[in-house]
Amino acid sequence: MSQPATLTTGLRAPSGFAARATELTKVYGEGETRVVALDSVSVEFGRGRFTAIMGPSGSGKSTLMHCMAGLDSLSAGSARIGDTELSGLGDRQLTTLRREKIGFVFQAFNLLPTLNALENITLPMDIAGRRPDQEWLELIVGTVGLAGRLRHRPSQLSGGQQQRVAVARALAGRPEIIFADEPTGNLDSRSGAEILGFLRDSVRELGQTVVMVTHDPVAASYADRVVFLADGMLIDDLPAPTAEAVLDRMRLFDTEGRTS
Ligand SMILES: Nc1ncnc2c1ncn2[C@@H]1O[C@H](COP(=O)(O)OP(=O)(O)OP(=O)(O)O)[C@@H](O)[C@H]1O
Numbered sequence: 001m002s003q004p005a006t007l008t009t010g011l012r013a014p015s016g017f018a019a020r021a022t023e024l025t026k027v028y029g030e031g032e033t034r035v036v037a038l039d040s041v042s043v044e045f046g047r048g049r050f051t052a053i054m055g056p057s058g059s060g061k062s063t064l065m066h067c068m069a070g071l072d073s074l075s076a077g078s079a080r081i082g083d084t085e086l087s088g089l090g091d092r093q094l095t096t097l098r099r100e101k102i103g104f105v106f107q108a109f110n111l112l113p114t115l116n117a118l119e120n121i122t123l124p125m126d127i128a129g130r131r132p133d134q135e136w137l138e139l140i141v142g143t144v145g146l147a148g149r150l151r152h153r154p155s156q157l158s159g160g161q162q163q164r165v166a167v168a169r170a171l172a173g174r175p176e177i178i179f180a181d182e183p184t185g186n187l188d189s190r191s192g193a194e195i196l197g198f199l200r201d202s203v204r205e206l207g208q209t210v211v212m213v214t215h216d217p218v219a220a221s222y223a224d225r226v227v228f229l230a231d232g233m234l235i236d237d238l239p240a241p242t243a244e245a246v247l248d249r250m251r252l253f254d255t256e257g258r259t260s
Helices: 061-068 091-101 117-128 134-143 159-172 189-204 243-255
Strands: 017-028 035-046 050-054 076-081 102-106 177-181 210-213 225-230 233-239
Touching: 017 061, 035 061, 035 076, 035 225, 035 233, 050 061, 050 189, 061 076, 061 177, 061 210, 091 102, 091 117, 102 159, 117 134, 117 159, 134 159, 134 189, 159 177, 159 189, 177 189, 189 210, 225 243, 233 243
Parallel strands: 050 210, 050 225, 102 177, 177 210
Antiparallel strands: 017 035, 017 076, 225 233
């Protein structure tokens, strides 16, 4: 997909991978409570691509996202964000990495109630001591349709508008990658479709990289690619997904008895 040069300024060329797991294993607990949440998972998330992670409850989707985002430690294997290997980093370095290279969008919006929309959007950069690029900020705020709502606090915004703030916050720092965890889980289908459209546009028009965990085949159909997990293992990889193709794949796994 061709991209306007003005919009990709400051983002890396959409080639190679933004994040990569190699034989990533995550074990929780020990003895009788031992759970292998991820079992030697290898996957690359291409730069400038929108990837959805799907799989039944307990298959390891959140664990994969948390390990890739430096929110959880690895038991074995490797996780990289761009050129940075996460497994050797301490807590402070991981905090810096998350601040500088990763944007997050959560199901529960996670906005600060005392700050207005604009302050929420620029908060991560304020904490990092970075000055927001005004032109970029205006582009993002305009793209997600928040221009008239910037002085509103989260409680004065609808759920869909709050999630737009969260998407703008994730985009504002031009991170290497955005991780979205069920970003439409708390939204009605219309607001959900808007948020998914913004995430897709951020990839197609702004060159962003997005990885999204979802249970919803329609949400997954906004992505360029869907990877499927079951029992902590990567079991399939579907390019150019349609909702029907994703549903078919899920049914197939069910009949093969590989899902719960
Ligand atoms: N902190 C933890 N301690 C112990 N076990 C955990 C922990 N976090 C996750 N698990 C286990 O690891 C496995 C994978 O969990 P994970 O949350 O990654 O699955 P998921 O696919 O995201 O599920 P869901 O769709 O329900 O959110 C599950 O068996 C879960 O019980």
